[in-house]
Amino acid sequence: MNTIEANVVAEKTGHPEKWVDMYADYLFCFAMTRVHDGELAKDLVQETFLAALEKIGCFEGRSSEKTWLTGILKNKIYDAYRRKLKNPVLAEGDRFFRESDGHWLIEQRPEPFVPAMEKLMETKELQQSLQACIKKLPAGWLAIFTLKHLEDQSSDAICATLKISHSNFWVIIHRAKLHLRACLQKKFN
Amino acid sequence: MHIKNNCRKATMIIEKREVDSISLLKRLELAVHLSGCKECTIYAVQSRQLNEVLRDIFLQSTISEPGLGRAAKKQLQQLINDELKNK
Numbered sequence: 001m002n003t004i005e006a007n008v009v010a011e012k013t014g015h016p017e018k019w020v021d022m023y024a025d026y027l028f029c030f031a032m033t034r035v036h037d038g039e040l041a042k043d044l045v046q047e048t049f050l051a052a053l054e055k056i057g058c059f060e061g062r063s064s065e066k067t068w069l070t071g072i073l074k075n076k077i078y079d080a081y082r083r084k085l086k087n088p089v090l091a092e093g094d095r096f097f098r099e100s101d102g103h104w105l106i107e108q109r110p111e112p113f114v115p116a117m118e119k120l121m122e123t124k125e126l127q128q129s130l131q132a133c134i135k136k137l138p139a140g141w142l143a144i145f146t147l148k149h150l151e152d153q154s155s156d157a158i159c160a161t162l163k164i165s166h167s168n169f170w171v172i173i174h175r176a177k178l179h180l181r182a183c184l185q186k187k188f189n
Numbered sequence: 190m191h192i193k194n195n196c197r198k199a200t201m202i203i204e205k206r207e208v209d210s211i212s213l214l215k216r217l218e219l220a221v222h223l224s225g226c227k228e229c230t231i232y233a234v235q236s237r238q239l240n241e242v243l244r245d246i247f248l249q250s251t252i253s254e255p256g257l258g259r260a261a262k263k264q265l266q267q268l269i270n271d272e273l274k275n276k
Contacts (some may be wrong), residue, residue, distance in 0.1 A: 016273060020266045025256030033250045042261055049265065053272050102195035110231040117238045130242055148208075149247035155208055173208070174201045180243075181235055 014059050014068075019049055023066055027073050034077050034146050037139065044080060048073040081162055084140035096178050110181065113188035120188060133183035141176045144169065194222075199229045203236055 027048060031041035051072055052059075059068055096108045104110070113120060120126040134142065143162060147153045153161065159169050199222045205211055206219070223230050257265075 016269055019269060020262050024262050024265060028257040033247075036250075042257065045257070046265060046268065049269055050272065053269065053276075097197040102197035104196045104228050109228045110235065112231060113235070117235055121238060121242060126242060127246055130239075131246060134246070145243060145247055149244050170201065170205060174204050177204055177236055177239065178200065181232065181239060184235075184239070 014056055014061075014065050016049075016053055016056065019052075019065075019069070023069055026066070027069060030070060031073060031077060034150065035080060035139070036135075036142060040080060044073060044076045047076050051076070078161055081140060081143035084138070085143065085162055085164060086140075096182070108182060111185060111189060113185065115188070126184075126188075129184060129187045130180065133180050136183065137176055137179060141172050144172055145176070196222075196226060196229050199223070199226065200232055200236075203229070203233045207237060207240055 024045060027045045028041055031044045032038065035041055035044065048069060052069055059065070063071075096105060097103060098105055117126075144158055147158045147161060155166070155169060159166055162169075164172075199219060202211060202215055202219050206216075211219075223233065
């Protein structure tokens with residue numbers, strides 16, 4: 001068998017003994033940017049390799065090994081999102097509006113940022129502050145933003161992926177934005 | 190849904206407007222609310238700007254993550270070797 005033929009065979013059967021060297025970093029980064037949790041990302045990569053070993057017979061070389069593994073990882077990530085969305089916890093200050101009429105509570109009223117948002121957007125400071133604010137949100141909520149920005153999914157697709165209702169989707173977006181804006185106002189006021 | 194005096198509902202519509210299209214009626218209702226509500230007007234501007242920064246943050250994170258540590262990789266390799274042996 002010449003080298004080309006050998007490569008074709010290897011291409012079709014995959015080479016799991018090389019997976020860690022070839023794909024572990026890539027898959028870890030892929031998971032990290034989507035779950036923002038090192039331990040969880042590591043677990044997901046491990047689960048991916050184990051699941052892939054289980055069904056290596058199904059890998060027929062139609063896609064590249066990397067694409068195939070990434071596909072398995074994606075499903076693992078979506079499972080993790082759905083688990084997290086089942087019990088969204090929120091640390092502090094959940095109330096923004098008066099119960100009676102829906103007006104802003106006095107202490108929650110939006111004010112212009114100082115310096116103004118336009119100026120802040122040119123700096124690194126705003127991104128760093130916002131990243132800190134994002135960390136305070138329930139992990140499941142971030143799933144929505146990740147799917148929207150990284151996977152470019154529509155609202156309908158996001159609801160289907162996460163198995164949530166449209167009204168739930170909007171409640172989460174609304175709450176997340178209220179929290180992030182309030183968190184930034186505390187810093188730039 | 191009457192939003193004339195309700196900031197909770199108005200801010201929800203502001204968020205929907207940013208992602209999907211909203212009905213003409215909703216647009217009018219929102220315009221009436223915003224014309225009389227300073228807070229929600231500030232919210233609407235900041236919310237849109239916030240979306241831009243959020244998008245940048247989520248897109249940037251793809252390039253800034255370091256890889257998996259050496260110890261973790263060794264552990265993974267061991268696991269795979271064991272699994273392959275048991276096959």
